[in-house]
Amino acid sequence: MLSRGSQINVTIEKMAIGGAGIARHEGMVLFIPLAAPADELTVEITLKKKNFAEAKIVKILKPGPSRRTPPCPVALVCGGCNWQQITEEEQRSQKQQLVLETIQKFNRGVEFEYLPIKASPRSLRYRNRIQPKFKNGNFGFFARNSHAIVDIKDCPITEEDLTAKFPEVRAFAEQKRSQDLLKLEMYIAEEGDIRYGLITDDDDGVGFSQVNRFQNEDLVATALEWAGDYSYKNVFDLYAGSGNFTFPLAAKYSIATIHGVELNPKLVERAKSRIGNKPIKYFLSDVENYMKKAVIGREDLVVLDPPRAGASEEIMKKLAQTPPRKIIYISCHPVSLARDLNWLFAWAQKLGKSFKLSRVQTFEMFPQTDHVETIAELVVDS
Numbered sequence: 001m002l003s004r005g006s007q008i009n010v011t012i013e014k015m016a017i018g019g020a021g022i023a024r025h026e027g028m029v030l031f032i033p034l035a036a037p038a039d040e041l042t043v044e045i046t047l048k049k050k051n052f053a054e055a056k057i058v059k060i061l062k063p064g065p066s067r068r069t070p071p072c073p074v075a076l077v078c079g080g081c082n083w084q085q086i087t088e089e090e091q092r093s094q095k096q097q098l099v100l101e102t103i104q105k106f107n108r109g110v111e112f113e114y115l116p117i118k119a120s121p122r123s124l125r126y127r128n129r130i131q132p133k134f135k136n137g138n139f140g141f142f143a144r145n146s147h148a149i150v151d152i153k154d155c156p157i158t159e160e161d162l163t164a165k166f167p168e169v170r171a172f173a174e175q176k177r178s179q180d181l182l183k184l185e186m187y188i189a190e191e192g193d194i195r196y197g198l199i200t201d202d203d204d205g206v207g208f209s210q211v212n213r214f215q216n217e218d219l220v221a222t223a224l225e226w227a228g229d230y231s232y233k234n235v236f237d238l239y240a241g242s243g244n245f246t247f248p249l250a251a252k253y254s255i256a257t258i259h260g261v262e263l264n265p266k267l268v269e270r271a272k273s274r275i276g277n278k279p280i281k282y283f284l285s286d287v288e289n290y291m292k293k294a295v296i297g298r299e300d301l302v303v304l305d306p307p308r309a310g311a312s313e314e315i316m317k318k319l320a321q322t323p324p325r326k327i328i329y330i331s332c333h334p335v336s337l338a339r340d341l342n343w344l345f346a347w348a349q350k351l352g353k354s355f356k357l358s359r360v361q362t363f364e365m366f367p368q369t370d371h372v373e374t375i376a377e378l379v380v381d382s
């Protein structure tokens with residue numbers, strides 16, 4: 001019987017959402033952080049539950065073919081990246097498989113075209129917004145599963161323009177002469193300049209922006225291409241942020257009215273400052289509240305790009321009740337995407353409507369981590 005502290009030998013089958021490697025031992029599923037596919041390992045049980053256990057690597061008996069030395073010297077202790085020990089090609093292959101399995105698990109029998117994952121133009125030096133910490137002279141990110149700070153001079157996944165400012169930001173934090181943990185934010189602004197500051201209880205930072213601008217271009221272009229050439233009457237951009245999709249949608253569908261819906265006032269303000277005389281209406285609102293009153297018709301397009309928690313059953317129900325012509329769902333968490341699709345199909349069936357999941361594609365937006373972006377196209381069968 002396995003218990004905490006037991007040591008066993010296992011082989012990693014594949015990677016899991018959350019980033020750990022999966023192995024099996026006497027019917028028990030084990031989650032092992034920092035593993036790589038096909039690794040043969042001696043591991044020690046760190047947590048034992050009824051149906052699964054967690055374990056840490058004690059010894060690598062035989063590395064899997066995709067195991068490599070991480071490009072970052074602190075990758076195995078820093079909590080920032082969890083897949084640096086795996087080659088980029090294998091990271092993509094794992095993500096491709098994980099998204100497929102997750103959608104299928106929640107939506108048995110639903111068929112769709114599944115396109116190959118799009119690699120990121122950059123696997124390193126792609127992040128344009130980071131939130132380092134500072135305490136007791138240490139500047140960096142939290143260690144894995146800890147609030148200790150891993151002191152860094154560089155971060156290889158972050159754009160050079162930001163890492164070049166590390167000494168300046170470290171000095172800025174030192175000058176605060178605080179014993180408390182300081183949370184910082186650094187980012188490349190849309191205007192191109194580098195900005196940084198403290199995140200406090202009163203100021204939660206700049207708000208959401210796509211962190212990989214190199215891959216974001218392709219994501220936006222794909223969303224527009226999949227939305228097609230139809231003359232939509234209304235385009236709803238739900239979870240619109242500061243307009244990453246809203247403005248390109250407005251440029252493509254120039255005769256449509258574009259409705260952007262976003263909860264963060266800073267992002268709404270930033271978007272509104274760019275609207276000028278374009279036919280864009282921007283709403284500071286929770287999407288679920290907005291959808292209660294939204295009038296959506298068969299000549300409309302809905303784009304939704306929710307946070308990791310996904311949308312909600314109410315939102316998917318509303319989309320099933322009054323279906324638009326097409327839905328483009330952009331997701332940063334496969335489980336919430338798969339669950340939301342399931343709600344949409346279930347409600348559509350109850351209401352006598354029919355949706356087709358036409359195509360799905362994953363985008364490598366966050367190399368060196370288990371995170372993945374997915375785009376899905378849903379068409380209403382007429």
Ligand SMILES: C[S@@+](CC[C@H](N)C(=O)[O-])C[C@H]1O[C@@H](n2cnc3c(N)ncnc32)[C@H](O)[C@@H]1O
Nearest residue numbers: 208239240241244262263264286287305306307
């Ligand atoms: C994944 S981001 C996408 C933003 C934008 N589409 C982009 O590409 O930059 C999700 C956005 O949803 C916003 N958000 C989170 N919960 C929300 C809610 N309940 N209602 C409206 N917006 C919400 C967040 O502030 C964030 O801007």
